[in-house]
Amino acid sequence: MREVVLWPDPRLSTPCAPVGSEDVSALVTEMFEVMYAAPGRGLAAPQIGVLKRIFVMDCGWKDGDMTPIACIDPEILWSSAETGEMTEGCLSIPDAPAPVTRPLEIRLAYTDLTGARIEQHLTGFEARCAQHEFDHLEGRVIFDRLAPDLRAALETPYLEARA
Numbered sequence: 001m002r003e004v005v006l007w008p009d010p011r012l013s014t015p016c017a018p019v020g021s022e023d024v025s026a027l028v029t030e031m032f033e034v035m036y037a038a039p040g041r042g043l044a045a046p047q048i049g050v051l052k053r054i055f056v057m058d059c060g061w062k063d064g065d066m067t068p069i070a071c072i073d074p075e076i077l078w079s080s081a082e083t084g085e086m087t088e089g090c091l092s093i094p095d096a097p098a099p100v101t102r103p104l105e106i107r108l109a110y111t112d113l114t115g116a117r118i119e120q121h122l123t124g125f126e127a128r129c130a131q132h133e134f135d136h137l138e139g140r141v142i143f144d145r146l147a148p149d150l151r152a153a154l155e156t157p158y159l160e161a162r163a
């Protein structure tokens with residue numbers, strides 16, 4: 001199984017390339033394996049070193065409700081004006097959760113594994129998770145969403161612990 005790429009690996013700061021019509025089913029299977037083993041609720045392809053616009057998520061499995069979705073070439077079509085703060089963790093930044101402010105609801109479009117283009121209105125933890133994973137495809141991590149002083153307060157000890 002592939003290892004999760006850890007911050008500050010430069011692959012986590014690189015915008016990913018569109019997938020288009022390429023068959024990525026084997027890669028998606030591998031991403032779910034890595035995500036469930038981690039264990040996590042979401043994983044983006046760059047987190048296993050593949051710079052393609054794909055993320056997987058399953059916000060319910062830890063509560064016994066399996067809801068796996070694979071999002072290929074996702075787009076955020078709309079974001080609510082209302083925002084909220086929540087502490088987010090990231091498999092690529094172990095033990096350094098950070099409070100991130102994001103829109104509370106989004107409309108997400110993506111291609112699924114059958115090639116169908118899907119549109120979904122997401123709320124709650126799913127909206128949160130999808131935005132976090134979408135950020136990875138743009139080369140953004142949770143630290144990039146923080147004010148500079150808070151970022152320094154959280155990132156400096158993280159980097160020191162890994163040095």
Ligand code: NI
Nearest residue numbers: 089090091092
């Ligand atoms: Ni993450």
